[in-house]
Amino acid sequence: MKVHNPFRVAFVATLGVGLGLLFIGSIQTLSTILLYVGTALFLSLGLDPLVGWLERRGLPRWAAVLVTILGVLAAFAGVILIVVPVIVGQIAQLIAQVQSVVERADWDPISDVREWMAASFPALDVDRVLAYVQEWVDSLDLGAIGSEIGGGIFVVGGAVIAGLAGAFIVLILTIYFTASTPSLKRAVYQLVPASKRARVIDLGEQITDSVGYFVIGQGSLGVINGVLSMIFLSIIQAPFPAVLAVIAFFFSLIPLVGTLTGSTIIVLICLGLGSPTTAIVAAIYYLIYMQLEAYVIAPRIMGRAVSVPGAVVVIAALAGGSLLGLLGALVAIPIAASILIIYRQVVIPRQNER
Numbered sequence: 001m002k003v004h005n006p007f008r009v010a011f012v013a014t015l016g017v018g019l020g021l022l023f024i025g026s027i028q029t030l031s032t033i034l035l036y037v038g039t040a041l042f043l044s045l046g047l048d049p050l051v052g053w054l055e056r057r058g059l060p061r062w063a064a065v066l067v068t069i070l071g072v073l074a075a076f077a078g079v080i081l082i083v084v085p086v087i088v089g090q091i092a093q094l095i096a097q098v099q100s101v102v103e104r105a106d107w108d109p110i111s112d113v114r115e116w117m118a119a120s121f122p123a124l125d126v127d128r129v130l131a132y133v134q135e136w137v138d139s140l141d142l143g144a145i146g147s148e149i150g151g152g153i154f155v156v157g158g159a160v161i162a163g164l165a166g167a168f169i170v171l172i173l174t175i176y177f178t179a180s181t182p183s184l185k186r187a188v189y190q191l192v193p194a195s196k197r198a199r200v201i202d203l204g205e206q207i208t209d210s211v212g213y214f215v216i217g218q219g220s221l222g223v224i225n226g227v228l229s230m231i232f233l234s235i236i237q238a239p240f241p242a243v244l245a246v247i248a249f250f251f252s253l254i255p256l257v258g259t260l261t262g263s264t265i266i267v268l269i270c271l272g273l274g275s276p277t278t279a280i281v282a283a284i285y286y287l288i289y290m291q292l293e294a295y296v297i298a299p300r301i302m303g304r305a306v307s308v309p310g311a312v313v314v315i316a317a318l319a320g321g322s323l324l325g326l327l328g329a330l331v332a333i334p335i336a337a338s339i340l341i342i343y344r345q346v347v348i349p350r351q352n353e354r
Contacts, residue, residue: 036166040173042331045208046215047072047178065179206341211334217301222252224297225259228289229266236281238266239273255333259290 047068054064117126177184185204192200226249233241244266251262263286271279320332 032166036169036173038331039170040177042211042215042334043170043174044177044181045211046219047174047212048181048208049212049216051178051181061182062179065175068178069175203341203345206345207338210337210341214334214337217298218253218255220301221259221293221298222249225249225252225262225289225293232285233266233282236278237274238270238278238282240269244269259286259293263290 050068051061051064054067055061059067114126114130117124117129185208189197189201189204226245229248230241230245233244238244247266248259248262251258251265254261263283267279267283267286270282316332316336320328320335322328
C-alpha cells in the first residue's frame with residue numbers, strides 16, 4: 001500500500017492515539033463520579049418496582065417516589081439507631097473502667113504487670129523481660145510514631161468524611177433517577193431506529209425489571225436473615241444481638257458468599273465475647289438457615305428475577321469484585337443476567353435463522 005502523504009498519516013495517527021489516551025485518562029479521573037452514578041442507577045432500578053406497585057395502587061409518581069425514599073431512609077435510620085447506641089455504650093463502659101483504674105491512688109502499672117506475669121508464668125524471669133521491653137521502648141522514636149498515628153487519624157477522618165459525602169451524593173442521584181426513570185428510558189429508547197425500537201423497548205424493560213427484582217430480592221433476604229438472627233440470638237443470649245443482626249443483614253446483601261461470611265463472623269464473635277456453647281448453637285442455627293435460604297427462601301423470593309447459572313454467578317461476582325470491589329460484586333450478577341437475556345432472545349434466535 002503506497003502512502004502519498006506520510007506526514008498527514010502520522011499526524012492523524014498521533015491525534016487518534018492522543019485522543020484515546022485522553023479518553024482513558026478522563027475515565028480514570030471521573031471514576032469516582034461514574035461509580036456514584038452507577039450506584040445510583042442500580043439503586044433506582046431496584047426501587048422502581050416498588051414505585052410502580054404504589055402507582056398501581058393509585059398514588060401519583062411523585063408521591064410513590066417520596067413514600068419509597070422515605071421508607072428506605074427510615075429503614076437505614078433504624079439500623080443506625082440500633083447500632084450506634086450499643087457502640088457508644090460500650091465505649092463509655094471502657095472509658096469508665098480505664099478512668100477507675102487510673103484514678104486509683106495506689107495504681108502502679110509496672111507493678112501490676114509484674115505481679116500478673118509472675119503469677120501466670122512462674123518459670124519466667126519477669127525482671128529480665130521487663131528490662132528488655134524498657135530498652136525496646138527507649139529505642140523507639142516516639143515522636144515519629146506519634147506523627148504517623150496523627151497522620152493516620154487524619155487519613156481515616158478524611159476517608160469517613162469522603163464516604164459520607166459520597167453517600168449523600170448517591171442519595172440525591174438515586175432520588176433523581178427514581179423520580180425520572182420513565183423519562184430516562186424514553187430518552188434512551190428514542191436513540192434506537194423506529195424499526196427496531198419496539199424490540200429494544202421489550203428487551204430494555206425485561207433487563208430493568210430483572211435488575212429491580214434482583215435488588216428487591218437481595219434486600220428481602222437481608223431483612224429475613226437480620227430479623228431471624230435478632231430473634232434467635234436474643235433467645236440464646238448471644239453478646240450484642242442487635243449488632244450481630246445488623247451484621248447478618250448487611251452481609252446477606254452480598255450474593256453467593258454473603259450469608260456464609262456474615263454467619264462465620266457472628267459465630268466467631270459469639271466465641272470470643274460469649275461462650276463456646278453459644279458459638280456452637282449459633283453455628284448449628286446458621287448451617288440450618290443457609291440450607292433453608294439456598295433451597296427454600298431464595299428460590300421463592302428470586303423467582304421473578306432472571307435465573308443465572310451458578311458458574312456464571314461465581315465468575316461475574318469475582319470479576320465485578322476485582323474491578324469495583326463490593327459494589328462490583330453486587331452489580332455484576334444483574335449485568336450477567338442482562339447479558340443472558342440478550343443472549344437467549346437475540347443471539348440464539350439470529351443464529352437459528354441462519
